[in-house]
Amino acid sequence: MSFFDSLAAAFKGGAVTARAPLGRSYISPWAEAFDWRGGDARGPMNYPTATREAYLGNPVAQRAVRLVAEGIGGAPVNASHPEAAALVGATSAGQALLETLASQMLLHGNAYVQVLRDAEEAPAELFALRPERVSVVPDASGWPVAFAYKVGERALTLPALDDFGQPNVIHIRGFHPTDDHYGAGCLEAADDAVAVHNAASRWNLSLLDNAARPSGAMVYDPGEPGATLSADQFERIKSELTAAYTGQSNAGRPMLLEGGLKWQAMALTPADMDFATLKAAAARDIALAFGVPPMLLGLPGDATYANYREANRALWRLTLLPLATKILSALAEGLAGWFPGLTLGVDLDRVPALAEDRERLWSMVSGADFLSPAEKRTMLGLAPEVAR
Numbered sequence: 001m002s003f004f005d006s007l008a009a010a011f012k013g014g015a016v017t018a019r020a021p022l023g024r025s026y027i028s029p030w031a032e033a034f035d036w037r038g039g040d041a042r043g044p045m046n047y048p049t050a051t052r053e054a055y056l057g058n059p060v061a062q063r064a065v066r067l068v069a070e071g072i073g074g075a076p077v078n079a080s081h082p083e084a085a086a087l088v089g090a091t092s093a094g095q096a097l098l099e100t101l102a103s104q105m106l107l108h109g110n111a112y113v114q115v116l117r118d119a120e121e122a123p124a125e126l127f128a129l130r131p132e133r134v135s136v137v138p139d140a141s142g143w144p145v146a147f148a149y150k151v152g153e154r155a156l157t158l159p160a161l162d163d164f165g166q167p168n169v170i171h172i173r174g175f176h177p178t179d180d181h182y183g184a185g186c187l188e189a190a191d192d193a194v195a196v197h198n199a200a201s202r203w204n205l206s207l208l209d210n211a212a213r214p215s216g217a218m219v220y221d222p223g224e225p226g227a228t229l230s231a232d233q234f235e236r237i238k239s240e241l242t243a244a245y246t247g248q249s250n251a252g253r254p255m256l257l258e259g260g261l262k263w264q265a266m267a268l269t270p271a272d273m274d275f276a277t278l279k280a281a282a283a284r285d286i287a288l289a290f291g292v293p294p295m296l297l298g299l300p301g302d303a304t305y306a307n308y309r310e311a312n313r314a315l316w317r318l319t320l321l322p323l324a325t326k327i328l329s330a331l332a333e334g335l336a337g338w339f340p341g342l343t344l345g346v347d348l349d350r351v352p353a354l355a356e357d358r359e360r361l362w363s364m365v366s367g368a369d370f371l372s373p374a375e376k377r378t379m380l381g382l383a384p385e386v387a388r
Helices: 003-011 016-018 047-056 057-075 082-088 095-106 186-209 229-243 275-290 308-335 351-367 371-380
Strands: 077-079 112-116 124-130 132-140 144-150 153-158 169-173 216-220 263-264 344-346
Touching: 047 095, 047 186, 057 095, 057 153, 057 186, 057 275, 057 308, 082 124, 082 308, 082 344, 095 124, 095 186, 095 308, 112 216, 112 308, 124 275, 144 169, 153 351, 186 275, 216 229, 308 344, 351 371
Parallel strands: none
Antiparallel strands: 077 344, 112 124, 112 169, 132 144, 144 153, 216 263
């Protein structure tokens, strides 16, 4: 038995065994050197830092991600096998699977679903792994043969397939033009816009902390050429200015200057720098990167759609449905070995935002007398009628 076969045998054994660390795990030299935090193969973006700045520190990016992820997580799903529908719609370790996978695809561009088995080797649970902890382990030809899961100094290798050719991990990835194994997330395109938006917010906060006045310079004019402040005088003046003239409580306090000192404003005013417009432009870029109409995020100046209903329909058509189709198709492909002919998809007839579109489609198809009933069912996405 090969090493990977023995590892697969150790890996099989139900949810408890699958989650427990193996006594001896293997990480290939390639995978060990492969690190998202600055590695060339995954690009220069530092994912943990980027997610903290965007999802945890930026209201526009977080709302955009939640709008898409929660929409997909709550979408009605059609499945040809009820058992598979239960797996996909379940909550695993406190996480709603589809919502978690959608968030990971938006932020990271990759999602990894571990298939946990019961005693009869049937899928018992689908668990979404943290994507920044997973690395693809390729063989000599470059094809993925395993997935390395690393937490701190502890590492675990999960074979891509078990002894029966069934997947242990389902890898869902977005398109990346320059990478063979990893996808690109929306956050990578929105990273600069998030940085600009956060910097503008910090600027406004600093402006309030400093009495909302433009900064300037203390100019020393002693009257004698070559005369300068001593180091002690400089430190004393700096500490007194910080203590007495900064902060909200000191707003508008008059400044008393002596000893040849004068105040000279030197920074641009907020109106000159136009930070409000800069923030709005950055916010629109963030919404664009995540595929969310700015109107749905409450951003000012958006007139692309006539009303919220049109914007919501565009969100479903252009963002939610394509991403949901990608996720559900990948899950159906990964579970097809246990559920032959499995199909997973969003039930468009039960999506309120698409009710008008579906009504028009039903009217058009119903009025097409040249189509047979079977052809009409096919056009509407319905299963063939069962003969009685």
